[in-house]
Amino acid sequence: MIRVIAFDLDDTLWAVKPVIINAEKRLNDWLKQEIPQLNYDVSSMRELRHELLEEDPNLGNRITEFRRRLIERAMLLSQVDQATELSHQAMDVFLIARNEVEFFEGAIETISMLANQFILGALSNGNADIRRLGLDGYFSFAFSAEEVGAPKPANDLFRRALAHTRTKPGQMIYVGDNPVLDIDAAIRAGLHTVWVQHPGQENTGETRADEEINDIRQLPEAINRMSARFNADHIGE
Ligand SMILES: [Mg+2]
Structure with missing residues (x-):
């Protein structure tokens, strides 16, 4: 039964593919608008994945936290103040778009x-x-x-x-x-x-x-x- x-x-x-493409675009637009001094965009910050994963292998199982940490790291390397707080805001932008599915x-x-x-x-x-x-x-x-x-x-x-x-x-x-x-x-x-x-x-x-x-x-x-x-x-x- x-x-x-x-x-x-x-x-x-x-x-899912169009959803992720759109969510990354919205995140990129937000980062460009809100944090002009950021030296990374969504695609270039992928270069930082490897070092983050080496520091914290558990991130491999935590995709949301992994993405947030990636944004935070890109901000820290660009001398952005309040990187943690801003990385959470950035993730909200991503997650809202991530749930706009057809x-x-x-x-x-x-x-x-x-x-x-x-x-x-x-x-x-x-x-x-x-x-x-x-x-x-x-x-x-x-x-x-x-x-x-x-x-x-x-x-x-x-x-x-x-x-x-x-x-x-x-x-x-x-x-x-x-x-x-x-x-x-x-x-x-x-x-x-x-x-x-x-x-x-x-x-x-x-x-x-x-x-x-x-x-x-x-x-x-x-x-x-x-x-x-x-x-x-x-x-x-
Ligand atoms: Mg599936």
Whole structure:
């Protein structure tokens, strides 16, 4: 019996690339406007990633804090006063734009329909925020890799969702676009899976999802097929 549907966010419910390009542009514009003495822009400050990571290897698992620290370091190297405070302001600019996404067609309708029947939630390696996205009315949980300590394919996010919903792995479906980070990882954690395959995308993983769809609007039907199979498997137990 399926109780919980958990979703990957980026590239599962919207295309992430244009969102990041736009968020970095908005951040760049803000930096140029507010801190003209800054000697870096978003792309040149990437050169500082390596040294920051060497100082604090944990930043690799904390993408929001990593980006903030990068901005802060660029400011410090440019002799900007109040670098910490300003780096937080800069991150707010980025994160607001990071949550201005264009959902795939039918995504919200599909989520809203499934919310009547299942507990829904989000498990993401990224820094989208379900409240800013307007998904908090449908989702009863959302955990990020940064909160739980390790990104997928580690099983920390799945374990957190199972504990939070008091659900057994066999009662949860994970829906994601990445064959390795989403599907292989969720299957290892004992979950059922639906792969949202993009046009031309190859299965680079080691496993096969229970169901494959190429449009998020096909998800309710895929879940129905899975439920029917599970129920048939358990008759007589
Ligand atoms: Mg994804």
